[in-house]
Amino acid sequence: xxxxxxxxxxxxxxxxxxxxxxxxxxxxxxxxxxxxxxxxxxxxxxxxxxxxxxxxxxxxxxxxxxxxxxxxxxxxxxxxxxxxxxxxxxxxxxxxxxxxxxxxxxxxxxxxxxxxxxxxxxxxxxxxxxxxxxxxxxxxxxxxxxxxxxxxxxxxxxxxxxxxxxxxxxxxxxxxxxxxxxxxxxxxxxxxxxxxxxxxxxxxxxxxxxxxxxxxxxxxxxxxxxxxxxxxxxxxxxxxxxxxxxxxxxxxxxxxxxxxxxxxxxxxxxxxxxxxxxxxxxxxxxxxxxxxxxxxxxxxxxxxxxxxxxxxxxxxxxxxxxxxxxxxxxxxxxxxxxxxxxxxxxxxxxxxxxxxxxxxxxxxxxxxxxxxxxxxxxxxxxxxxxxxxxxxxxxxxxxxxxxxxxxxxxxxxxxxxxxxxxxxxxxxxxxxxxxxxxxxx
Amino acid sequence: xxxxxxxxxxxxxxxxxxxxxxxxxxxxxxxxxxxxxxxxxxxxxxxxxxxxxxxxxxxxxxxxxxxxxxxxxxxxxxxxxxxxxxxxxxxxxxxxxxxxxxxxxxxxxxxxxxxxxxxxxxxxxxxxxxxxxxxxxxxxxxxxxxxxxxxxxxxxxxxxxxxxx
Numbered sequence: 001x002x003x004x005x006x007x008x009x010x011x012x013x014x015x016x017x018x019x020x021x022x023x024x025x026x027x028x029x030x031x032x033x034x035x036x037x038x039x040x041x042x043x044x045x046x047x048x049x050x051x052x053x054x055x056x057x058x059x060x061x062x063x064x065x066x067x068x069x070x071x072x073x074x075x076x077x078x079x080x081x082x083x084x085x086x087x088x089x090x091x092x093x094x095x096x097x098x099x100x101x102x103x104x105x106x107x108x109x110x111x112x113x114x115x116x117x118x119x120x121x122x123x124x125x126x127x128x129x130x131x132x133x134x135x136x137x138x139x140x141x142x143x144x145x146x147x148x149x150x151x152x153x154x155x156x157x158x159x160x161x162x163x164x165x166x167x168x169x170x171x172x173x174x175x176x177x178x179x180x181x182x183x184x185x186x187x188x189x190x191x192x193x194x195x196x197x198x199x200x201x202x203x204x205x206x207x208x209x210x211x212x213x214x215x216x217x218x219x220x221x222x223x224x225x226x227x228x229x230x231x232x233x234x235x236x237x238x239x240x241x242x243x244x245x246x247x248x249x250x251x252x253x254x255x256x257x258x259x260x261x262x263x264x265x266x267x268x269x270x271x272x273x274x275x276x277x278x279x280x281x282x283x284x285x286x287x288x289x290x291x292x293x294x295x296x297x298x299x300x301x302x303x304x305x306x307x308x309x310x311x312x313x314x315x316x317x318x319x320x321x322x323x324x325x326x327x328x329x330x331x332x333x334x335x336x337x338x339x340x341x342x343x344x345x346x347x348x349x350x351x352x353x354x355x356x357x358x359x360x361x362x363x364x365x366x367x368x369x370x371x372x373x374x375x376x377x378x379x380x381x382x383x384x385x386x387x388x389x390x391x392x393x394x395x396x397x398x399x400x401x402x403x404x405x406x407x408x409x410x411x412x413x414x415x416x417x418x419x420x421x422x423x424x425x426x427x428x429x430x431x432x433x434x435x436x437x438x439x440x441x
Numbered sequence: 442x443x444x445x446x447x448x449x450x451x452x453x454x455x456x457x458x459x460x461x462x463x464x465x466x467x468x469x470x471x472x473x474x475x476x477x478x479x480x481x482x483x484x485x486x487x488x489x490x491x492x493x494x495x496x497x498x499x500x501x502x503x504x505x506x507x508x509x510x511x512x513x514x515x516x517x518x519x520x521x522x523x524x525x526x527x528x529x530x531x532x533x534x535x536x537x538x539x540x541x542x543x544x545x546x547x548x549x550x551x552x553x554x555x556x557x558x559x560x561x562x563x564x565x566x567x568x569x570x571x572x573x574x575x576x577x578x579x580x581x582x583x584x585x586x587x588x589x590x591x592x593x594x595x596x597x598x599x600x601x602x603x604x605x606x
Contacts, residue, residue, distance in 0.1 A: 012514065041514040047534040052555070057515070057534070293512055293542055300511070321541045326552060330541055372552055375481055379546040386544030397597070409488055412546065413499070414594045419587030421544050422504055430505040434516030 003029040005306055006089055006097055008079045009105030010035025011042070012292055013273030013299035015061045017103050019437050020303030020427070022069050029307075032072040032097055034079050034089070037128065039066075043292050045132045049139075050160035058129060069437070079106070082248045084266045101268040103302050104245070104256060108238040108274040108290055113148065113173075117210030122217055123232045126157055138231045141165030146219060146229035148207055150177035154235035155322045155329075158199070162325070169200040169227055171219065176203050181320050181331055185344070186369050189351045190329055197325040202227070238290065240275045253277055255288040260312040262302035270306060272298035281315030282333040282364050282388060289316045297426050304427050311427055317389050321381065327351070328372045330381050333365035333388040340364055345405030352377070354405045356384070361394045363387040383412040390420040450524045451580050453485075453560070453567060455498055455588035459577035462487060462496030469572035473563050475551070484549050484560045485569045485578070490596035497592055498569070498578055501526070501547040501560035502585040509559065512542030517557075523565040528557050 005021060007014045010033055018031055040058040047053045066073055074091060081090040082102070089097045110125040112118045122138060125131050135157075139145060143166040147154045150172035161168050170177070176187040177194075191201055206222040210232055219227045242252055251257045251265040255277035262270045262278065273295035280287040294316040304311040321330040334340060340357035347353070350370065357365035366384040370377035387394070387408075394401070397411035412418075425431065467483035475482045485500040507526045510518040517532035518539065528539075535555035540548040549558045562580075570578045 043514040043536050043538060044534045047536070053534055057532075060515070292514060292538060296511060296514075319541045321537050323537060328537075332541070372550060375486075375549065378540050378548065378550050379486065381540050382543045382546030382548055385541055386546065389544045400597075409499075409546070410490070410593055410597055413488075413497075413589045414597045416587060416590040418502065418545060419590055422502060422585065422587060425506040426511065431507045431511050433507075433510065433518075433520040434513075435519065 002027065004098065004100045005029055005031045006099035006102035007031065007033045007105065008089065008102060009107055009273070010037065010039035010061070010075070011105060011107045011273060012060075012295040013105035013107075013302070014103065015039050016296050016299030017105065017272060017303035017306065018061070018069060018071060020300045021307045022437050023432060024304045024307035024309050024427075026308065028070075030072070031069070032074070032099070033066065034074045034077055034091060034097070036076065036078045037130075038075055040129055042127070045126070045129065046157045046160045049126075049132055049136055049157055050163040078244075080244055082245060082250070082269070084249050084269060087268070099268075101270065101306050103270045103272060103299075103306065104250075104264075104275055105272045105295075105299065106241040106244075106275055107295075108240050110153075110234070111237045111239045112234045113207065113236040115207050115209060117212075118232075118234055120210060120212065120217075122230065123210060123234060125234055126153065127238070135231070135233065139164050139166050142167070143231055144169070144229040145231045145233060146171065146217070146227055147233045147235055148219070149235035149237070150174070150201065150203070151179065151235060151237070152181055152320060152322060153238070154233065155324055157233075158194075158324050162197070162199070167198075169202070169229060170194075171202045171205045171207060171221075171227065173206045174203065177201060178329070181322070182329060182367050182369070183335070183355060185346065186329065186353055186355070186367050189348070189353055189369055190324065190327065193327050193351060194324060199325075238274075240288070240290070242275055253286075257286065261305040261310070262298055262313065263305070270302040272302045278313065279315035281317050282391075284315070287316070287318075289318050291318065291320060293317070293319055300426055309427075313426070314424075317385070319385060323372050326372045327369065328377050328381065329369050330384075331365070331367045332385050333357075333363075335365035335367050337365055343402050343405050347406075352406070354380075354408075356401060356405060358394075358398065361398045362391050363394065364391075380408045383408050383417070386417045386421055387412060387415070390417045390424075392417045392420050451562075451565075451582050452503060452585045453500060453562070453570060454579045454581045454583060454586075455500075456577045456579065457495075457497035457589055457592040459575045460487065460496045460498060461575055461577075462489065462493070463574065465572040465574065466498055466569035466578055469568040473568035474558065482551070484547070484558060490593065495596050497589050499547075499589060500569070502545065502587075503560075503562070504545070504585065508542040508544060509539035509548055509557075512538045514538060521561060521564065523562050525562040526559065527561040528559060530554070530556055533557055
């Protein structure tokens with residue numbers, strides 16, 4: 001009997017796992033996918049929102065792709081229970097699926113701040129395709145959009161809202177914007193830049209209620225001063241979808257604890273993406289990195305191991321980038337580490353900012369900010385990622401960076417980062433192009 | 442499909458000691474890639490060393506992992522017939538994930554088209570190699586490699602020692 005693989009979750013991690021399974025397996029297995037939604041990429045929803053792409057563009061594994069991979073699908077269904085002794089998964093419609101091994105890749109859901117009125121009309125989350133459709137239907141030229149939360153999610157759709165001709169106010173409970181992505185200096189530069197671009201920002205503002213006000217929405221704050229808008233978007237964080245596994249016997253800390261092969265404490269149950277707590281390549285400690293690149297790498301490593309290969313994951317690297325009004329903001333690795341030695345460079349008028357964090361002569365984290373029209377910024381973004389990922393010894397080049405924090409390239413080249421990185425692949429072999437996956441026969 | 446890997450692979454080999462810093466590669470590259478004679482739009486970048494007395498071009502190595510390709514959430518980066526990782530404009534949405542995935546700093550982003558772009562070996566006739574008057578860039582059947590580290594290390598010494606050596 002062919003091996004029976006069950007993939008729970010049709011996001012980046014799940015789809016990468018399926019593809020890798022088909023790439024790596026020696027004998028054709030049976031693959032079943034359970035997914036609450038048709039597989040699509042959340043990363044591209046902002047471009048659907050601003051109408052630069054059509055809706056069909058967001059779908060990753062379409063029905064015909066899944067059929068080509070010979071995947072049995074349960075779309076529109078959620079897993080409700082996992083019995084790791086019987087090796088069965090029960091869905092929300094009562095269907096029971098038997099498996100030989102399974103991958104949990106159920107991702108995250110948005111969380112709305114517990115504020116009265118946030119369940120009313122014209123109050124949205126922006127996370128799923130369905131929610132994106134809801135926002136698109138309501139945001140028109142001249143619409144005043146109030147976004148609650150100044151984190152990564154709201155910043156990914158900021159450009160789109162402005163591109164639609166809407167007016168934008170962002171309110172944030174923390175004393176500054178982007179608290180999980182950049183330091184105070186970086187946040188200050190971004191805030192000034194956005195204000196110059198016509199965005200109103202209120203930090204240190206805790207919303208206490210969202211009320212209806214003659215066809216508009218009025219937000220009340222602990223500190224007083226109402227804000228009235230047409231549409232409210234709640235971008236107040238995400239929570240991993242793990243409640244359904246509460247009594248399953250799977251070890252969960254911040255996420256499902258996985259080893260280097262993405263296995264949980266139950267050897268035939270794997271986890272990948274937002275729900276997995278795996279190794280951080282920089283710190284060596286376990287961490288949840290709820291970001292797209294980690295979901296992709298976790299999914300591929302899990303898929304290869306489920307196919308019978310022995311692939312060890314080097315660990316995930318925290319990496320974020322967002323462009324707001326033509327300003328690039330990115331951070332890597334342990335950028336928040338207060339114990340690390342930090343080198344900073346600031347050109348306020350440009351604006352441009354670099355923060356390079358070190359343990360000894362190795363770079364462990366970085367923040368980079370600069371106009372997206374600067375080729376230099378884009379190239380440095382990658383080189384900083386390479387320095388943090390490779391962990392190469394910078395030796396005397398650290399002193400060079402101390403004097404010239406904007407002159408990354410000679411230090412990068414001379415520290416042999418390229419030669420260190422070239423042999424590295426996630427699966428221990430060259431990657432295949434999308435579409436090169438053999439169609440199962 | 443798997444026949445692509447069986448083709449002999451040619452790569453851009455960089456010979457930094459031959460580079461004169463004339464920037465013809467950048468001009469040729471930008472024209473080939475974007476139709477403009479504009480070094481800022483070139484995906485091969487010449488860097489100065491030793492106070493602008495020596496130079497070296499730097500571009501994508503077409504690495505085995507293809508970090509840009511595996512990171513792309515919409516499968517917009519593929520492997521071309523000549524083995525180059527190539528951005529398909531009609532699929533790229535401009536999310537910049539490839540720019541934080543590529544650890545070599547060889548992804549580019551065009552603010553006008555809102556798309557990522559990179560070296561695609563000009564479909565097998567790289568304009569930079571053709572334009573280089575000193576053969577500092579050659580297109581050869583060889584394994585890709587770190588062509589610049591030794592050069593940068595030697596040339597970097599005066600930079601580090603404040604010109605003392």
